[in-house]
Amino acid sequence: MTVQGRLFILSGPSGSGKSTLMRRLLENMPGLAFSVSHTTRKPRPGEEDGVHYHFTETAAFLALRDQQPSGFLEWAEVHGNLYGTGVVEVEKRLQQGMDILLDIDVQGARQVQERRNDAISIFLCPPSLDALARRLRRRATEKEESYALRLENARKELTCAPEYTYLLVNDQLETAVEGFRSIIIAERLRQRRNPDGSPVQMVW
Amino acid sequence: MTVQGRLFILSGPSGSGKSTLMRRLLENMPGLAFSVSHTTRKPRPGEEDGVHYHFTETAAFLALRDQQPSGFLEWAEVHGNLYGTGVVEVEKRLQQGMDILLDIDVQGARQVQERRNDAISIFLCPPSLDALARRLRRRATEKEESYALRLENARKELTCAPEYTYLLVNDQLETAVEGFRSIIIAERLRQRRNPDGSPVQMVW
Numbered sequence: 001m002t003v004q005g006r007l008f009i010l011s012g013p014s015g016s017g018k019s020t021l022m023r024r025l026l027e028n029m030p031g032l033a034f035s036v037s038h039t040t041r042k043p044r045p046g047e048e049d050g051v052h053y054h055f056t057e058t059a060a061f062l063a064l065r066d067q068q069p070s071g072f073l074e075w076a077e078v079h080g081n082l083y084g085t086g087v088v089e090v091e092k093r094l095q096q097g098m099d100i101l102l103d104i105d106v107q108g109a110r111q112v113q114e115r116r117n118d119a120i121s122i123f124l125c126p127p128s129l130d131a132l133a134r135r136l137r138r139r140a141t142e143k144e145e146s147y148a149l150r151l152e153n154a155r156k157e158l159t160c161a162p163e164y165t166y167l168l169v170n171d172q173l174e175t176a177v178e179g180f181r182s183i184i185i186a187e188r189l190r191q192r193r194n195p196d197g198s199p200v201q202m203v204w
Numbered sequence: 205m206t207v208q209g210r211l212f213i214l215s216g217p218s219g220s221g222k223s224t225l226m227r228r229l230l231e232n233m234p235g236l237a238f239s240v241s242h243t244t245r246k247p248r249p250g251e252e253d254g255v256h257y258h259f260t261e262t263a264a265f266l267a268l269r270d271q272q273p274s275g276f277l278e279w280a281e282v283h284g285n286l287y288g289t290g291v292v293e294v295e296k297r298l299q300q301g302m303d304i305l306l307d308i309d310v311q312g313a314r315q316v317q318e319r320r321n322d323a324i325s326i327f328l329c330p331p332s333l334d335a336l337a338r339r340l341r342r343r344a345t346e347k348e349e350s351y352a353l354r355l356e357n358a359r360k361e362l363t364c365a366p367e368y369t370y371l372l373v374n375d376q377l378e379t380a381v382e383g384f385r386s387i388i389i390a391e392r393l394r395q396r397r398n399p400d401g402s403p404v405q406m407v408w
Contacts, residue, residue: 183393
């Protein structure tokens with residue numbers, strides 16, 4: 001019998017260093033895969049369908065979204081484009097025993113938790129609000145949103161940190177990578193319980 | 205405010221490789237300390253009072269044990285000697301923010317869980333009963349107990365594995381050390397909750 005994979009959620013405000021952290025973790029973490037999202041946005045140069053995103057027509061996205069129950073574990077509209085995590089793909093890979101990592105915001109994390117209350121959620125924090133402000137300012141010229149808006153959004157996201165299972169502070173990158181990796185390894189060693197408290201899987 | 209330390213329990217049958225694993229972990233895990241037990245057994249050559257054990261007269265041990273509530277988180281009689289984990293020492297170091305590791309058997313683990321239901325318990329398993337039998341046979345000449353008795357006790361202990369939070373299989377030592385270390389790190393990142401679900405400590 002294949003043991004079902006675990007569903008991990010990573011959230012963190014813009015400027016928390018999430019992308020770097022995920023890239024570093026996935027380089028060296030067999031059995032953990034990143035979930036490929038659906039989007040109605042057009043592919044950018046170099047982006048491949050099925051690798052970076054499942055590029056989806058708006059009508060098809062809306063049909064999937066409005067199924068009962070929804071075909072998306074979570075979905076959101078960002079800058080006029082729709083983004084969503086498909087249930088079928090995630091469930092299929094979990095059934096195969098693969099652990100899945102979702103990179104979603106606090107709203108998306110809440111939606112996922114409603115459908116899958118066994119999801120393990122990790123919130124990535126900057127070491128301080130000052131450090132976050134400095135990182136955002138450094139990037140301010142590269143991005144569409146204004147510095148002030150991004151900082152305000154980050155502040156709002158930080159207030160949701162208490163909803164998460166784990167809190168990971170990204171002060172030193174190496175320490176954060178080790179912490180993230182440790183969470184994945186430890187969760188694999190944690191005994192999963194049925195509602196009556198008995199373990200899901202017996203070893204002996 | 206100092207954040208209270210966490211209490212870790214490690215159990216595992218004779219032959220599971222527990223001593224080696226603990227030594228390897230403690231070499232390189234700041235903030236985690238081994239609890240020094242009380243015993244009525246006489247010191248062996250090289251053993252220091254307060255380092256290896258608190259060597260205690262039987263009358264003093266019994267007085268501590270029979271306090272209400274007991275002065276021991278757990279205690280046991282082994283080969284006619286009494287062994288116990290003192291509440292005061294453990295609580296004092298937890299209050300100082302130190303994480304404490306207890307090396308106790310399944311009976312002791314149950315006693316501790318009754319007093320401290322926030323203790324994090326780890327059960328160390330051999331990779332298989334055959335592997336355990338081989339390890340015990342190899343040591344059979346060195347130890348007081350007979351091989352058959354030790355194997356029977358190990359079998360009994362293994363049936364208690366489902367009571368533990370984590371199950372760590374000692375197949376490859378390096379993998380087990382990494383797993384053990386990951387559990388400690390991940391638990392430090394896990395948000396602790398008050399009975400109403402609110403986090404014990406706010407970061408922001």
